[in-house]
Amino acid sequence: MRLKKNEKYVVFGAEEWRVTVGKLYEVAGKVCGRALYDGGLVKGRKLAKASKLKSMAEIESVLKNENLAEQVQVERDIILVKGSFEGEALKPSLKPRCFYLAGVLAALYSACSGKDVKVEETDCIAMGKKECRFVVRELKWYEKMKEVMEVI
Amino acid sequence: MLKDVIMLGSVALLLYMGWQVEKRKRATHKSILTKLSMFYFALGISILMYYIRDFYVANEALDLLFYRIGAMFQGLSFLLIFLFSIDIFYSESRFKMPAYILAFLIFVMFSIGMWTFHLEREMQVFYLDKKYEVTRVFFPIEIEKIIITLIGIFASTLPTLSFVIYGLRDKNSRKKAFLYATGMVVMFAGSMLCYLISPLLARSLYLVGAIICYYAFKMR
Numbered sequence: 001m002r003l004k005k006n007e008k009y010v011v012f013g014a015e016e017w018r019v020t021v022g023k024l025y026e027v028a029g030k031v032c033g034r035a036l037y038d039g040g041l042v043k044g045r046k047l048a049k050a051s052k053l054k055s056m057a058e059i060e061s062v063l064k065n066e067n068l069a070e071q072v073q074v075e076r077d078i079i080l081v082k083g084s085f086e087g088e089a090l091k092p093s094l095k096p097r098c099f100y101l102a103g104v105l106a107a108l109y110s111a112c113s114g115k116d117v118k119v120e121e122t123d124c125i126a127m128g129k130k131e132c133r134f135v136v137r138e139l140k141w142y143e144k145m146k147e148v149m150e151v152i
Numbered sequence: 153m154l155k156d157v158i159m160l161g162s163v164a165l166l167l168y169m170g171w172q173v174e175k176r177k178r179a180t181h182k183s184i185l186t187k188l189s190m191f192y193f194a195l196g197i198s199i200l201m202y203y204i205r206d207f208y209v210a211n212e213a214l215d216l217l218f219y220r221i222g223a224m225f226q227g228l229s230f231l232l233i234f235l236f237s238i239d240i241f242y243s244e245s246r247f248k249m250p251a252y253i254l255a256f257l258i259f260v261m262f263s264i265g266m267w268t269f270h271l272e273r274e275m276q277v278f279y280l281d282k283k284y285e286v287t288r289v290f291f292p293i294e295i296e297k298i299i300i301t302l303i304g305i306f307a308s309t310l311p312t313l314s315f316v317i318y319g320l321r322d323k324n325s326r327k328k329a330f331l332y333a334t335g336m337v338v339m340f341a342g343s344m345l346c347y348l349i350s351p352l353l354a355r356s357l358y359l360v361g362a363i364i365c366y367y368a369f370k371m372r
Binding site: 141142144147148 | 173176177181184185188239240241243244314318321322325328329332369
């Protein structure tokens, strides 16, 4: 991705991610996941714009370039991801942990399909699974309204 | 003095809410929230223009200029809140594009009419300062009143409904959603009554509507 002139970037290694985000999960739980998801959406939108993403097949190369995942397979409303950075960093866990990646995927999927979607992780390598499994579903009007009502 | 407080109070509240929504906007549903914040801004600016025009009652050209700018922004606010509810309800539906096109067409026609048609100033009832207000003459006045009322109802129904239906569905946010719906109805009713009866009603109802929305906005 091309860096903007006035934008600053910080490179997070797996170790720093594990300590920082792991601690945040301990303290904030779901809220941390939500914040990471939103952060992922921002990142995903930037990536979709920068890479001029048009088809689902391009999602893999975009994620690889950003070192967020190694292999991505999109099958309609299921996305299978191997080598998720977040999942690797937050091993072991009882719950799925790739919220940031889910946000990125939601933004990329929305950019390709033109639909407002929510991506939820059902299986995660942090839980000891072979790959991360994400389910994509369209947002219902009341879910959108609920999120809007939280802000206004 | 009372009129100044009422109008400037409404402007301040609307601009503040617009600014706050803009500030709180997150990654999710950015475009929907942008429309809502722009709605507050546009409505606030339109009331500000109506306030400014009161200083130029003696100068017909300036009076009409500020009136036209105010009406344009008011039309824009109607358009934005309508698109806001379309984005909530029909974002994936095939009705979205026709609804967008229809709303834009109405707005463009309204704007063109506002700047090209003849405007007549006449004394309005109930107005405290006994100043002149404007009557548009796009069509014969009776037909015009019906058309403008229908546009008002068309633009206001969906946004109000979106809050009401959501309020019925979600117990936790019911009060907040109903307050928003009430605030919207009061503000839309103000616009309509301004046109049909007297600007005095609009001036007061805008403030009431803005206060209700502000109260809802402050609820967590």
